[in-house]
Amino acid sequence: MTGASDAEDSRGANREREGSMRGISAESLLSLRADMLRFADLQLRDRAMAEDLVQESIEAALRKSSSFNGQSTLKTWVFAILRNRIIDHLRQASRTVNMSSLVDDGEDWHEKLEAMFTERGAWRDGPRPVAWPDPQESMQTRQFWSVFETCLDHLPPATGRVFMMREFLGFESDEICRQLSISTSNCHVILHRARLKLRTCMDTGWGRPEGAPC
Amino acid sequence: MLSCKEVTRVCSDELERPLKLGEQASLHLHLVMCTGCTQYRRQLRTLRQVMQAYAEGRALPPVDPREDEDR
Numbered sequence: 665m666t667g668a669s670d671a672e673d674s675r676g677a678n679r680e681r682e683g684s685m686r687g688i689s690a691e692s693l694l695s696l697r698a699d700m701l702r703f704a705d706l707q708l709r710d711r712a713m714a715e716d717l718v719q720e721s722i723e724a725a726l727r728k729s730s731s732f733n734g735q736s737t738l739k740t741w742v743f744a745i746l747r748n749r750i751i752d753h754l755r756q757a758s759r760t761v762n763m764s765s766l767v768d769d770g771e772d773w774h775e776k777l778e779a780m781f782t783e784r785g786a787w788r789d790g791p792r793p794v795a796w797p798d799p800q801e802s803m804q805t806r807q808f809w810s811v812f813e814t815c816l817d818h819l820p821p822a823t824g825r826v827f828m829m830r831e832f833l834g835f836e837s838d839e840i841c842r843q844l845s846i847s848t849s850n851c852h853v854i855l856h857r858a859r860l861k862l863r864t865c866m867d868t869g870w871g872r873p874e875g876a877p878c
Numbered sequence: 879m880l881s882c883k884e885v886t887r888v889c890s891d892e893l894e895r896p897l898k899l900g901e902q903a904s905l906h907l908h909l910v911m912c913t914g915c916t917q918y919r920r921q922l923r924t925l926r927q928v929m930q931a932y933a934e935g936r937a938l939p940p941v942d943p944r945e946d947e948d949r
Contacts, residue, residue, distance in 0.1 A: 696935075698939065699935065699937075699939055703935070704880075705940060734946070737935075739935040739936075740934050740935050740936070742935070743879060743933070743934060743935030744934075747933065759918060778883075781881070781882060783881040785881025785882055785883035785884060786881060786882050786883075787882045787914040787915075792914040793914050793915075793917035793918045793921060794913075794914075794917060794918075795917055795920075796920075796921055796924060799924045799927065799928060803928065804938075806938045806939070809932075809937040809938050809939075812932065812937070813937070817899075826894070831925075831926060831929040831930075831933075832929055832932070832933045833933070834933070837894045837895075852890070852891055852894050855885075855890055855894065856886070856887050856891070857892035859890050859922055859925065860886060860890075862925060863918070863921050863922065864926060866921075866925065867921075871921075
């Protein structure tokens with residue numbers, strides 16, 4: 665095991681040298697590592713697996729560095745590689761693990777969402793949506809992204825996984841249903857609740873910072 | 879007549895599949911009378927844009943105390 669990883673290390677070192685000769689330095693990739701880890705961990709909710717996939721992606725980026733044409737930023741390019749690794753991993757995992765067992769977050773949190781509406785299904789005054797600030801502007805601030813990541817993190821795990829597969833990795837909802845062996849309408853309900861919850865969280869943390877009841 | 883709660887579901891479904899004609903009609907009938915749901919629908923689109931930016935790695939990293947001197 666140690667022998668194999670030593671060999672892997674020295675191959676990795678060779679790749680790093682090759683990569684840096686083509687203009688992408690190992691240092692610039694390693695500086696993205698922390699961001700990549702948060703990104704992968706949020707999706708997989710499995711730290712060890714996230715670290716493996718990030719490592720593989722950095723190595724793949726160095727190997728393929730000649731195909732980086734500089735049209736996108738290095739970060740966008742590397743994140744695309746990582747996303748593909750995560751997608752492959754999830755597709756493989758769905759063949760070996762019964763992922764439908766993961767699609768149950770219990771009912772408690774639904775009640776909070778229900779409570780935003782009156783018995784007749786109209787918005788209550790507090791939660792009724794009002795206009796948000798300009799997102800393009802907010803996206804230039806760290807504060808905004810830290811609220812956003814916190815909100816993603818607070819989605820119940822199974823719901824979060826379905827939502828991330830859809831919005832983050834770009835799976836079509838049909839494929840998600842198939843992979844998780846759930847019905848289309850169940851899948852759509854899960855996505856709907858995820859959006860309702862994420863919106864409420866973003867509303868509280870960013871959209872109306874004066875603090876509305878949540 | 880759809881309730882706001884039902885409309886939030888339709889606004890989400892709209893991102894997943896083409897709405898049936900009847901659904902579209904009831905959605906728009908509701909939206910012209912309801913600013914809350916109009917905002918809700920807009921906000922779902924914003925969330926999708928933000929997710930897209932996030933997936934492309936455009937999020938800014940959290941505040942790093944070591945960078946305090948730069949700010």
